[in-house]
Ligand SMILES: *[C@@H]1O[C@H](CO)[C@@H](O)[C@H](O)[C@H]1NC(C)=O
């Protein structure tokens with residue numbers, strides 16, 4: 001059932017019965033979203049609109065990349081490297097997708113970090129009638145093109161193995177002016193290890209990625225070689241009781257980011273001068289060791305306006321209050337995306353859906369946050385682990401958190417059904433994936449709606465396939481969980 005238009009809803013509210021509403025025939029191939037799909041929300045006086053789901057696509061779970069490994073985990077991060085209107089209502093473009101640390105259900109592996117280029121043709125579907133699951137895949141046709149493998153200084157391949165050790169601070173990269181911070185490496189293997197989660201492409205071909213182990217932000221050049229590492233403030237670094245760095249993802253540290261709750265989220269402002277990273281949930285000292293206490297996560301901002309500055313300074317740090325499940329547990333954040341000054345999209349979700357814990361998802365959303373009224377705690381006492389900002393999940397009274405507004409619901413049954421998808425039983429190929437972890441925006445270019453954007457998102461399928469290859473060895477994960485992509489159309493005004 002489509003939602004009542006605001007006009008009909010108003011009539012219903014004041015008790016006026018409409019005998020037979022005039023049904024406006026939209027035809028089989030309308031060129032604009034059905035106004036009845038629109039969901040409006042307000043944040044700081046601005047109205048944002050979700051106009052509904054407009055495309056769906058997938059890459060099969062057993063697809064292999066050019067190295068012969070299973071192509072998986074690609075929804076950990078996406079960015080658009082090109083996007084063009086074809087002038088006929090369709091769009092061509094390229095997605096750069098970055099997997100995390102390979103098939104690691106039976107333990108972490110020596111998976112070299114990488115990114116894939118995937119070309120697409122987007123043919124937005126604005127009709128009300130449900131498409132079949134097969135026809136729906138014509139709305140976002142995806143074609144794998146190539147893979148770029150990551151190396152560090154001197155061409156050494158990066159790893160994905162657990163960061164059970166560290167490499168002491170070294171100088172010489174990228175200049176002798178300042179030493180590198182200590183970097184996470186596996187025991188007995190002096191290779192930088194990455195659990196990559198966020199991705200930002202720069203105009204010079206270099207790119208930033210955020211990782212879970214550090215949690216650090218790294219810059220790589222266009223050939224995939226490491227050139228820079230940004231270390232966050234001490235309050236975010238994983239430290240033991242003696243203040244020593246402890247990068248492993250197996251156990252929680254005493255303070256700093258919880259295990260596997262690192263920098264899932266990375267974005268850049270429209271001027272390219274400020275880089276933002278956000279933790280998946282609160283650091284340990286702020287309640288991060290318990291799902292019922294971990295909602296007050298941290299968003300940090302670094303000034304990257306001068307590319308020759310080796311250690312970009314921390315210029316902002318804010319508390320973001322993540323949503324809670326029915327049971328009072330934090331719905332952790334998997335991605336962030338800059339919208340306009342002080343406003344961001346945040347992807348928060350549960351772990352249910354295809355490949356997840358349960359078939360029925362209860363929360364998967366791209367929500368909005370506004371930091372204009374939030375307290376900037378950068379370079380204050382809260383950057384020291386001894387001074388929690390939210391002990392046991394209670395926010396310090398001196399601090400105002402960001403404003404959080406619910407926005408785009410990925411599991412709206414009516415919208416999913418238009419693309420042959422569903423939420424809940426049965427667990428088949430048409431069940432929505434569990435782990436959506438990426439966001440990208442592209443302007444629609446519709447003169448009637450200048451603030452309209454396509455919002456792309458992709459799922460991390462955890463490399464789950466019955467026909468997999470990992471580091472040259474075949475594996476069977478017992479389930480085929482495709483790499484799913486969704487595209488929504490949203491209105492994001494700046495005032
Ligand atoms: C868009 O991409 C498709 C598939 O690669 C290609 O066939 C088509 O020619 C492209 N369209 C334009 C206008 O470049």
Ligand SMILES: *[C@@H]1O[C@H](CO)[C@@H](O)[C@H](O)[C@H]1NC(C)=O
Nearest residue numbers: 357358359424425426427428
């Ligand atoms: C999910 O659905 C399948 C049937 O498609 C069922 O076998 C399985 O038990 C369900 N999982 C849960 C956790 O309910």
